[in-house]
Amino acid sequence: xxxxxxxxxxVFFTQIINAKTTKxxxxxxxxxxxxxxxxxxxxxxxxxxxELRFRENYSRLNLFYTNIGAEYKLNKYIRFGLIYRxxxxxxxxxxxxxxxxxxxxVNAKVPFKDKWSVSYRHRLQTEYRDLLxxxxxxxxxxxxxxxxxxxxxINERLGxxxxxxxxxxxxxxRFENSQGQWHRMRFQGGVDYKxxxxxxxxAYYLIQREFNIDQPQRIFITGLEYSHRFKL
Numbered sequence: 457x458x459x460x461x462x463x464x465x466x467v468f469f470t471q472i473i474n475a476k477t478t479k480x481x482x483x484x485x486x487x488x489x490x491x492x493x494x495x496x497x498x499x500x501x502x503x504x505x506x507e508l509r510f511r512e513n514y515s516r517l518n519l520f521y522t523n524i525g526a527e528y529k530l531n532k533y534i535r536f537g538l539i540y541r542x543x544x545x546x547x548x549x550x551x552x553x554x555x556x557x558x559x560x561x562v563n564a565k566v567p568f569k570d571k572w573s574v575s576y577r578h579r580l581q582t583e584y585r586d587l588l589x590x591x592x593x594x595x596x597x598x599x600x601x602x603x604x605x606x607x608x609x610i611n612e613r614l615g616x617x618x619x620x621x622x623x624x625x626x627x628x629x630r631f632e633n634s635q636g637q638w639h640r641m642r643f644q645g646g647v648d649y650k651x652x653x654x655x656x657x658x659a660y661y662l663i664q665r666e667f668n669i670d671q672p673q674r675i676f677i678t679g680l681e682y683s684h685r686f687k688l
Contacts, residue, residue: 484676485511491683519545537561557583571609598626613650639668656683
């Protein structure tokens with residue numbers, strides 16, 4: 457417990473020190489997610505997600521995406537995931553930007569004390585933006601994302617979680633000012649309710665803060681999730 461607290465404190469302090477003092481642009485929005493998991497066996501699960509996001513104080517479409525992938529359970533503590541994401545992002549000129557993202561996840565979750573658990577996820581992602589219409593479309597963007605989450609199981613149906621994620625830009629030709637730097641952090645808290653063995657609903661609140669970029673934003677997000685899980 458002390459180790460994880462120390463890691464979070466150190467990373468958070470690093471972001472404060474490195475953050476630029478440029479003007480921050482606030483915004484609010486909503487993320488709405490539908491998940492389906494198909495359990496093939498004890499080791500393999502196919503995953504599918506649809507998400508719709510709004511921005512500019514809930515008034516304007518931001519993007520929608522589709523995830524398709526698979527997860528492999530190494531043991532009761534560690535899982536791996538490989539996920540492809542097709543993104544349609546709505547731009548200010550009312551056109552769409554089409555993006556292809558591939559994500560490799562490593563998830564570790566460890567219980568401690570009664571009803572508590574801590575999890576860590578590292579996501580290595582690469583993305584091609586406007587592949588056929590942009591001069592930089594064939595140059596991949598690379599990011600490393602690191603998330604730590606503490607969970608508490610209130611009862612058999614209701615659970616709560618509090619977490620933080622930090623994103624590091626490995627390479628992105630479009631945003632050279634933030635090359636090789638941490639430039640985004642998210643803090644999230646929420647609850648999940650287990651309807652039955654196959655269905656779960658959730659709600660959360662997320663704050664995203666950007667720094668080390670030209671026009672950083674601070675975004676306040678309300679999120680809703682519905683998840684369905686079934687076996688062959």
